[in-house]
Amino acid sequence: MxxxxxxxxxxxxxxxxxxxxxxxxxxxxxxxxxxxxxxxxxxxxxxxxxxxxxxxxxxxxxxxxxxxxxxxxxxxxxxxxxxxxxxxxxxxxxxxxxxxxxxxxxxxxxxxxxxxxxxxxxxxxxxxxxxxxxxxxxxxxxxxxxxxxxxxxxxxxxxxxxxxxxxxxxxxxxxxxxxxxxxxxxxxxxxxxxxxxxxxxxxxLTEEPVLPTRVISLNRVVPYRLTAFIDAYHLMKTPGEENANQIRFCGAFATVLRLREEAEVKVVLHVGGLGIVRLGERLYTEEQLEGEPPLAHIRAQLPAGDHLLLYTVYGPEHGHSNRVGVDADQEIEWISPLEAEVGYGEPMSPFVRIGPSFTYTCIDYVDQYELFSSWETEKIRFADRISSLSSIDDLRESGYPLESVPHGLANGEDSFMPQFAKRESEAYSVPANLQRIAVASTDPGVVPLFDDGDTEFMLDFGKEWSGFLEFELEAEAGVTVDWYGIEYRKDTYVQHTFGLDNTLRYVTREGIQRYASPVRRGLRYLIVTVRGANKPVLVRDVRLVQSNYPAPEIGVFQCSDDRLGRVWDLSKHTTKLCMEDTFVDCPAYEQTFWVGDSRNEALVNYYTFGGTDIVERCLRLVPGSEFQTPLYGDQVPSAWTSVIPNWTFFWIVACREYAEHTGNRSFAAEMLPPILSTLRQYLTLLNSDDLLDMKGWNLLDWAPIDQPDDGIVTHQNVMLKKALEEAVAIAEFAGTPERGKECAEFAVRMKSAINRHLWSDERKAYLDCIHPGGRRSSVFSMQTQVMALLADVAEGERYATLNAYLTATPEGFVPIGSPFMSFFYYETLMKNGNVQWMLDDIRDNYGFMLDNDATTCWEMYGHTTMNRANENDLTRSHCHAWSAAPGYFLGAYVLGVRPAAPGWAKVVIEPSNGDLRWAKGTVPLPLSGCIDVAWEAEKGEISSLVVTAPEHTELDIRVPAACTVNIRRVKQLPESG
CATH class of the missing domain: 2.60.120.260 (Galactose-binding domain-like)
Structure with a gap:
């Protein structure tokens, strides 16, 4: 309005x-x-x-x-x-x-x-x-x-x-x-x-209250005696907060641990870019720390007195806080090494900052190799000097800037580290009166108390959600209640959200009170810890107000294989949770509009929800990043100036797909100038061989493919060639075909160059890249071959060779290893009608998610990427919309419903059954209405088909001649203003 x-x-x-x-x-x-x-x-x-x-x-x-x-x-x-x-x-x-x-x-x-x-x-x-x-x-x-x-x-x-x-x-x-x-x-x-x-x-956006389904655990817990966060990014960065660019620096933080009696002291450091650590007289290198990051720790027997705790930190740093936890078997406190110098102005924390002695901001598309080299040199020099500082006096005499850290940037009011920095954790059975929290009852849940610890319990909301936490409690004044959202647990294992402080700390007043948080959170499980209570806390209500783009859940898919149907449901729910005021990558960790991710998200959305204005909003936001870079940002609107060229190319593809999906020619005309503008910038980066040769974040997939930040990356070249062709199509759709002439010419030149310089006759495949100086990569990946097929670079014998690789990965080739890459893999499979191979791949990879209690699609597959040191560590994000490919492909190719004209004025119905006996579902249309399809198969072929469609939608039905077809037409209401 x-x-x-x-x-x-x-x-x-x-x-x-x-x-x-x-x-x-x-x-x-x-x-x-x-x-x-x-x-x-x-x-x-x-x-x-x-x-x-x-x-x-x-x-x-x-x-x-x-x-x-x-x-x-x-x-x-x-x-x-x-x-x-x-x-x-x-x-x-x-x-x-x-x-x-x-x-x-x-x-x-x-x-x-x-x-x-x-x-x-x-x-x-x-x-x-x-x-x-x-x-x-x-x-x-x-x-x-x-x-x-x-x-x-x-x-x-x-x-x-x-x-x-x-x-x-x-x-x-x-x-x-x-x-x-x-x-x-x-x-x-x-x-x-x-x-x-x-x-x-x-x-x-919607606001739909979701209640927990059960209380699944109860524990008596004792946290570490001391925990704190430190905002290293703010403290080490210059200038201020105007951007969110990554920084590299050389600095350190220190505090003094004061013991009145001898004690064993344990220090946990959850720090990115951690270097050396000093505790008292002993110096620890990174290799001498116990445990694995992000829970690396040290321990030492220390006498009564003051002991220096110091650690160096270097980045790269983007804004995550450092966290420090200290525990001891005797009373311990930390004080500032500059305690006597702290005045009566701004309150100070017990930490001091040393340095930075060197800092610089990293911007991906700028040549900063000289700065990087200087940073590496300074790291060594800084560590050598800092390692000799073993006392407070040494700190003062070091010559480095030494300042007290304000309370606002480092303090012990941290509810995240106590979630995993625990001295004790003892499990109890869940009493019935606590289980009432998960029941819509007038009787409150009663939180039991422990004399020698805090009370921790975990709520299960049944599946992943994204929204705003609300609760109602009855308590005495001064009780601390920590709320902590996580996405995954298995038996006693809890996957902590390292990199995301998904907590809310609430201190109670006397009596009944209600609080509604305005901070968005994504979670499935909610860990609640009650600290410092003298009488039971009554929990009268806990809910998450689910909030997402208000798209009706029109899309439906069911089939004879319930496993595939459940996977489709995962994809739909994942996409719903990742539709906020833009598409986002995930509802928990980032909540960021990643431009490349959103192309695939848009296609899934078309088949599950049918939303269009959210797609247009996302596409229109991208050129707004031009003031940061003419290559356009990979996440917008954002203060991190970062470019992934493929993400810009995917955006151009998405612009063409949206214009044709909606039949919106004016959109195509409006977006053509910014599309041509950024493509011209990329064309200036072509070398004399007509290949894109650039420094940048040359990413396609989280996989061990050879995609260096400098050089000629093959998948990037084929995507630029495709983006140029997409611009030609957009110009034609906008009614100005002459504006695409330059792009068409460059696309032809790039295709020739790719085939001339990036093909290996020996391996019968496209190599991953050519490194600076001309060294040809020895890595060959399925990712590169898939993108070459998708961009129509390979022809003739080369095309046939690569197409065969889709179902028989050559030995030594990097395989498809992520759900994001599978989207493009499925696209190439469907170009050749290989639906059975796609169905089996979905059953295998997404079925593994189902077997591990997934309710949304994971960022990575898990069985291919799990942390071998922890078999439960299957993926970082358990809800990632770039992974929701089945939500699109099962509707577009198993139901077989695809557009054949702009705005879906004409629709192809070409179902593919594979080994399925039947399938049915609904596909939304972009303007109004939907298409319902139901088919059955006998002896491996579609034998009957029922289609319900609006009366003015032209249908192109492609089924075997013996198939019985029943078409039902429904009238359409006139469009309202």
Whole structure:
């Protein structure tokens, strides 16, 4: 909904900082609604905020937003709230605005700001009832602790809430905001950084409460005595938070451990880029640490007194926090080595920072090999100097910058490390009164207490979900309740979300209390730990409010093999969870719109949900990254300037597929200029042999293929050739074929060059790459052969040879090893009608997921990539939409429903049965309606087919001559405005 009336409100904020770190701020305004305002009047509250908002009217939560945006082009929402207005009475608008203050993979740092305006239209009368200005009141959310760790480098912050500081009724009209500050007007609409405002371009996301199904474990636990996080990225980076680029540096952190008695001390370090560690008099190299990262640890018997704990850290670092845990069999505390120098200003942590002595920001497409070499040299020099520092005095005299770390960037209010840094964990059976948490009952669940430990229990939500945690408790004041979401467990094994602080720490006030988190989380299991309680805590409600793009679940697939049907369900549910305000790679770890992933996600979505505006929104966002790189970003809108060339090429493919899927020729015409613009940039990187020869993140797949960051990568060259041809098709579809002439010419030249320079007559295959200097790769992979087939590079005998490899991988070739790569593999199989091989591959690879209790598709297969040191460590992300290929291929090729004309005006029905006896299902159409197909097979052939389709959809049915065909037609309603 676009705003048709002028903006009258101004941007407002509060406090003295333009862009405070992790600040949640409340805003309120009250007004009298005219008594004569008609009940039927349309009242729209227009709103946006940097970074996110939650909106309430008269105590009722109306919505949240905005959708992700570039700072210069922010989106606004329009909420119809007429039904909430009280005519002739005081009404209150309340907003919780959450400003990140740091850039991430879905947000580029701007400044704190809120803009809102309530317009009412009654008949011909139009009035503004409220607008943001100096009359609004504001207050920093007193119960939210900003001094908490990042959830991950891709997202914002974890959450710590003190219920004792919450005013539950702050959104109501009756609440008194007399002691709040006046909001500060920071500028009019059009001010920087929000130069342009755009109406929200997709519907509001769903909010569907999901309850846990059971309590599956109960444990008495004792955490380490000391745990803390350290934001090394912020502390070692220069300049500030305007970007989220990776950094490499040479630095160290230190603290002093104070013992009153001799004790055995154990230190766990969950640190990326860890170097040497000093504990007291002893120096440990990385090889001398016990255990494997991310749980490397050291232990030592230490006498009473003060002991230096120091570790070096180098990166590469993207924004994950370091974590340190210390345990001892006697009382222990940590103090700052600069304790005497800490003044009365900003509160300080017990840690000091040493350095950095060297730091630089890595941008993938820039030549930084000289910097990298300097960093490697400095690492050695820095380690040599730091290794000699064994005391506090040595630290002071080291000559390196030495500063206390502020409490906001390092402290013990960390609820993540205590989840795995445990001194004791003892299992108990789950009592019936605790199991009540998973039952919709008026009787609360009762959390038992232990005299000598905390109480930990685990909730199972039945399958993976993505949304917002809500709970209601009854407790005494001051009890700490930690909530921690995970995706996978097996028996007593818990796969911790290393790289993702998926926690919420809540400190209770006295009595019954409810809290609804505004932070999105993905999880299946929820580990709840109650700490410091003197009497049982009563849990009255726990739920996850599932939130995703509101696509109706139109798509259906069933067949005679229930295993395949279950795999299709996995694919559908995975795609649903990865459809937010854009497609995202996963609902837990990153929640990032990865451009290349979304091409495959879009195709699965077409067959499971039929959503189109989310696809168009994603495609239109990509060229907005041009201010960072003319090659376009691989994840957008993001503050990490990163390029994966194939992701840009997949985006071009997706633009053509979307334009033809919807029949939208104007979209093709609008997207053609940015497509041609970036392709021209890539063409400047061709060498004299007409091959793409570039430095960059030359990625296709997580597999041991030869895809160096510099050189001529074969799969990248064939995809550029294909992208050029896709641009030609888009130009033709847009009605301007002459604009694709240059691309057509280069595509022909590149095809010839690829076949001339990248084919091996000896191995009868395309080599993976040519390294700088001309060294030809000795690696041959199925990934490269698949992409060559997909891009129609191979012809004649070469085509036949490669096609045979699809079902008989040559010895020594790197095999297909990931669900993402399988998508392209299945595409090549289907070009030749090899449905049986695809079905068997799905049964094998995805069946392994089913056998391991999967409810969504994994990022990797597991049986091909598992950590051999831990057979339970099957994949990182257990919900990854780039892996949902069966959701597309089973509908498109087993049901056999595929478009044969733009906008699906004509549809091919060409079912493939393989070894299946029957299949049936539904495929959504892009504009309205759907196609239902049901077929049966006898003696290996389709014997009967029933098709239900809209009356104006032309059908091209391709079945054996003996097949009985029954076509049913349904009428279509006229399109509404």
């Amino acid at each position: 676009a705003k048709s009336t002028p903006w009258k409100g101004n941007w407002i904020w509060g406090g003295s900082e333009q862009s405070p770190r992790n600040e949640w701020r409340w805003f309120r305004s009250s007004f009298v609604c005219p008594r004569d305002l008609e009940i039927s009047a349309k009242a729209v509250l227009w709103i946006t905020a940097d970074s996110r908002y939650e909106l309430y009217v008269n105590g009722t939560r109306v919505g949240r937003g905005p959708v992700r945006y570039y700072s210069t082009d922010i989106f606004y929402d329009g909420h119809e709230i007429g039904y909430l207005l009280r005519r002739g009475e005081v009404n209150t608008i309340a907003v919780q605005a959450m400003h990140f203050g740091v850039s991430n993979f879905a947000y580029l740092r701007g400044r704190g700001g809120l803009l809102a305006q309530l317009d009412a239209i009654s008949g011909d009368q139009e009035i503004t009832l409220a607008k943001t200005g100096a009359d609004w009141k504001t207050f920093v959310h007193a119960g939210q602790d900003p001094a908490i760790s990042r959830m991950s480098c891709q997202t914002a912050f974890a959450e710590r809430i003190d219920g004792r500081q919450l005013a539950e009724d702050w959104t109501s009209t009756d609440y008194s905001d007399a002691d709040w500050q006046q909001a500060t007007v920071i500028g009019p609409v059009g001010m920087e950084p929000w130069v342009r405002l755009h109406p929200r371009d997709i519907p509001y």
